[in-house]
Amino acid sequence: MPTGIYTRTKPVTLETRRKISERKIGTRLSEDTKLKIGIANKGKHNSPATEFKKGVTLSREIIEKRAKNHSKEKNHRWIGGRFKREGYVFVMDENSRRKEGYTREHILVMEQKLGRKLKPKEVVHHIDFDTENNDISNLHLFSSNGYHLNYHRNLRNIIREELLGNL
Numbered sequence: 760m761p762t763g764i765y766t767r768t769k770p771v772t773l774e775t776r777r778k779i780s781e782r783k784i785g786t787r788l789s790e791d792t793k794l795k796i797g798i799a800n801k802g803k804h805n806s807p808a809t810e811f812k813k814g815v816t817l818s819r820e821i822i823e824k825r826a827k828n829h830s831k832e833k834n835h836r837w838i839g840g841r842f843k844r845e846g847y848v849f850v851m852d853e854n855s856r857r858k859e860g861y862t863r864e865h866i867l868v869m870e871q872k873l874g875r876k877l878k879p880k881e882v883v884h885h886i887d888f889d890t891e892n893n894d895i896s897n898l899h900l901f902s903s904n905g906y907h908l909n910y911h912r913n914l915r916n917i918i919r920e921e922l923l924g925n926l
Contacts, residue, residue: 840861846891847864848864849863865890868895882901882903882904883898883900886899
């Protein structure tokens with residue numbers, strides 16, 4: 760085989776480059792390659808449409824106007840001010856102590872029955888352990904979390920005795 764510098768016999772066309780890039784779709788890049796791409800693209804925009812947004816800050820007035828135009832019923836994702844998270848039902852509440860403006864529904868139900876806000880140490884317990892069942896007949900108020908935990912401890916002991924007693 761002769762030695763020396765070889766030239767390409769066939770020039771690389773746009774069609775050939777497209778085929779090569781299609782073959783690489785779905786392949787994983789090495790960390791070194793990602794770093795090189797990042798350095799090459801530093802300061803560049805991914806899309807010409809986003810170029811005008813770089814460095815622009817919106818005024819407080821515009822932000823508040825946008826928030827007002829997309830709040831509650833005007834927002835396409837509005838679900839009536841109720842959602843479930845961590846097994847509990849949350850309801851929108853203007854007087855909420857939480858910054859999100861939502862309160863757990865069982866707390867609101869108990870406060871409505873009592874006619875006052877709950878004290879900071881008071882705990883509302885679901886009797887049937889179903890946290891989505893917020894009927895007042897299913898709720899019990901403990902004066903502190905200590906009493907609430909004691910109730911669960913005693914209940915666990917009773918269940919344990921029943922199970923071991925039947926063996």
